[in-house]
Amino acid sequence: FSPQEVTVLFVLGGPGAGKGTQCANLVRDYNFTHLSAGDLLRAEQERPGSEFGDLIKEYIRDGKIVPMEVTVQLLENAMKEQVENDGSGKGKFLIDGFPRQMDQALKFEETVCQGKFVLFFDCPEKEMERRLLDRGKTSGRSDDNAESIKKRFRTFVETSMPVVDYFESQGRVVRVVATKTPDQVYKETSEKLEQRLG
Ligand code: UP5
Numbered sequence: 581f582s583p584q585e586v587t588v589l590f591v592l593g594g595p596g597a598g599k600g601t602q603c604a605n606l607v608r609d610y611n612f613t614h615l616s617a618g619d620l621l622r623a624e625q626e627r628p629g630s631e632f633g634d635l636i637k638e639y640i641r642d643g644k645i646v647p648m649e650v651t652v653q654l655l656e657n658a659m660k661e662q663v664e665n666d667g668s669g670k671g672k673f674l675i676d677g678f679p680r681q682m683d684q685a686l687k688f689e690e691t692v693c694q695g696k697f698v699l700f701f702d703c704p705e706k707e708m709e710r711r712l713l714d715r716g717k718t719s720g721r722s723d724d725n726a727e728s729i730k731k732r733f734r735t736f737v738e739t740s741m742p743v744v745d746y747f748e749s750q751g752r753v754v755r756v757v758a759t760k761t762p763d764q765v766y767k768e769t770s771e772k773l774e775q776r777l778g
């Protein structure tokens with residue numbers, strides 16, 4: 581597909597900030613295709629015969645960023661598939677949990693397409709930790725435990741926040757307070773999105 585055919589919004593925020601929850605709302609109301617980088621990596625990890633399975637498993641448990649070639653390729657494939665299956669040849673994408681390291685941001689925008697802006701969910705660690713520990717009781721996610729959560733927070737602060745700052749410096753961040761109830765967060769999200777998309 582050509583970059584002009586698609587619209588991409590990046591969705592960022594710390595672990596447990598509510599990216600997935602709010603993306604589901606946006607898909608329902610605005611006809612976006614939701615691509616979660618974490619979900620794509622977890623699916624690739626489970627895929628029989630994947631050469632990256634063990635590597636992804638280790639990186640996710642340790643809250644580290646999987647080498648970008650793997651993630652960019654998974655995202656690009658998923659976008660291609662969607663654009664080809666959609667008769668209009670157009671795609672409106674929410675890319676959730678990506679880019680979370682500077683090299684990914686540059687590579688994606690250079691080789692796939694430019695993102696319109698970043699939707700950033702701003703939430704303090706205490707609240708994110710509470711949510712993730714609670715979800716960990718039933719999620720089965722290998723990284724929803726106290727030790728992995730600590731590592732994920734660290735990666736977020738050291739590696740992913742610089743990406744948000746980079747987009748911010750270009751006036752490409754829409755910031756939403758993510759501490760209130762899911763409905764309240766969504767209200768602010770949809771209002772700011774409509775403002776920005778016009
Ligand atoms: N919840 C949601 N909103 C709430 C609210 N307003 N009030 C109260 N509770 C709320 O929500 C998390 C939990 O909180 C849920 O139980 C929800 O009900 C509740 P969710 O919407 O799932 O939050 P989200 O931000 O999506 O949290 P997630 O855990 O998915 O965030 P991460 O960014 O940590 O996970 P992701 O799947 O994106 O990445 C996982 C790992 O993959 C990374 O750590 C990394 O190792 C790897 N990765 C890469 O290597 N490269 C990439 O590019 C991307 C990922």
Ligand code: MG
Nearest residue numbers: 599600616618
């Ligand atoms: Mg998520």
